[in-house]
Amino acid sequence: MKRSIVRFALLCFVLLAGMPRSTAAAGFTTSAAATPASAAPGTELALTVTVRSDSAMSLLVDLEIYAPNGEKVGQKWWDNQSFSAGQQRSLQTTWQIPANAASGDYTLKIGLFSPGWGTMYHWNNSAGSLSVGGAGNDANGLRAQYFNNTNFSGSTITRDDTRVDFNWGAGSPDSTIGADTFSVRWEGQVEPRYSERYTFYTVSDDGVRLWVNGKKVIDNWTRHAPTENQGRITLQAGQRYDIRLEFFESSGRAQISLAWSSPSQPKQIIPQNQLFLPIVTNPPATPQPTATATTQPTAQPTNMPTPVPPTPVLPTPTTEPEARYFSTLPPGSQLPSEAECAAMVKPGRRRRA
Ligand SMILES: [Ca+2]
Numbered sequence: 001m002k003r004s005i006v007r008f009a010l011l012c013f014v015l016l017a018g019m020p021r022s023t024a025a026a027g028f029t030t031s032a033a034a035t036p037a038s039a040a041p042g043t044e045l046a047l048t049v050t051v052r053s054d055s056a057m058s059l060l061v062d063l064e065i066y067a068p069n070g071e072k073v074g075q076k077w078w079d080n081q082s083f084s085a086g087q088q089r090s091l092q093t094t095w096q097i098p099a100n101a102a103s104g105d106y107t108l109k110i111g112l113f114s115p116g117w118g119t120m121y122h123w124n125n126s127a128g129s130l131s132v133g134g135a136g137n138d139a140n141g142l143r144a145q146y147f148n149n150t151n152f153s154g155s156t157i158t159r160d161d162t163r164v165d166f167n168w169g170a171g172s173p174d175s176t177i178g179a180d181t182f183s184v185r186w187e188g189q190v191e192p193r194y195s196e197r198y199t200f201y202t203v204s205d206d207g208v209r210l211w212v213n214g215k216k217v218i219d220n221w222t223r224h225a226p227t228e229n230q231g232r233i234t235l236q237a238g239q240r241y242d243i244r245l246e247f248f249e250s251s252g253r254a255q256i257s258l259a260w261s262s263p264s265q266p267k268q269i270i271p272q273n274q275l276f277l278p279i280v281t282n283p284p285a286t287p288q289p290t291a292t293a294t295t296q297p298t299a300q301p302t303n304m305p306t307p308v309p310p311t312p313v314l315p316t317p318t319t320e321p322e323a324r325y326f327s328t329l330p331p332g333s334q335l336p337s338e339a340e341c342a343a344m345v346k347p348g349r350r351r352r353a
């Protein structure tokens with residue numbers, strides 16, 4: 001009994017010596033960021049991993065991407081990265097969000113190992129995050145498809161317009177589009193600032209029709225000189241509603257604008273920051289392999305087994321590979337808490353049992 005208490009106290013000493021306090025300077029600082037931080041499935045993101053090491057050493061830097069359900073959906077790593085003492089470095093890569101990716105918040109996790117998947121020095125369970133689809137789609141504007149015909153047929157060009165406020169006069173939107181025979185469809189979402197009854201306005205030459213949240217609120221699908229049309233619909237603040245605007249031009253001059261107003265919202269062209277590109281739901285033709293080697297010019301092992309760090313719950317070791325202390329514990333044994341250790345090794349409590 002006495003011996004076991006001594007051993008327990010010894011273990012506590014080892015742990016207390018090895019465990020970094022939350023206030024103590026850690027051996028490593030890591031973070032990860034995605035650009036853009038929110039995107040639709042199929043989008044390719046730029047990922048930046050930032051690592052700072054207090055000590056001069058070589059590291060394998062491991063970046064892992066976890067879906068909202070906790071499943072690992074992506075991984076990139078850079079082996080043999082040298083750091084001088086106190087150096088901070090950024091590593092870049094890209095990741096294409098799978099076409100069938102679930103909406104929600106994804107977590108970026110970072111592991112630091114000795115080269116070749118050796119000792120794990122550091123694990124950051126929440127190094128960064130990104131958001132996929134749904135409410136996370138923060139790309140502003142509307143997606144526009146311009147057809148070289150008045151009835152949404154013929155050759156097309158697709159582009160993202162930040163707002164709809166065009167006066168082409170006798171001209172056309174693009175050199176590939178005829179000046180008197182074209183049509184345009186804008187699609188995306190609109191997010192009102194107020195929970196109120198909104199009025200939407202178009203000024204068009206020629207025909208126009210507008211749907212908000214699936215409801216047709218404007219329909220003047222005729223040839224005419226510049227004409228303002230209106231339609232009303234009640235909307236909730238902060239909620240995004242599908243919006244579709246269609247337009248055609250058949251002769252003479254051409255123009256189209258899209259504005260809104262409400263009791264609290266002065267009439268204005270709907271601004272870019274209240275418009276959102278449509279969520280891409282159609283999978284792109286080329287499925288992306290997961291965990292492809294990065295373009296980093298450092299040594300990339302080709303047939304490297306990808307050890308998955310066992311969901312570490314242990315504190316992050318400092319620059320020394322203290323992880324070895326934990327490896328001597330029998331499997332399944334429970335580590336005493338820091339508070340228990342502190343209580344056990346207090347000089348005042350070390351009386352003979
Ligand atoms: Ca024209």
Ligand SMILES: [Ca+2]
Binds near residue numbers: 206251
């Ligand atoms: Ca016209």
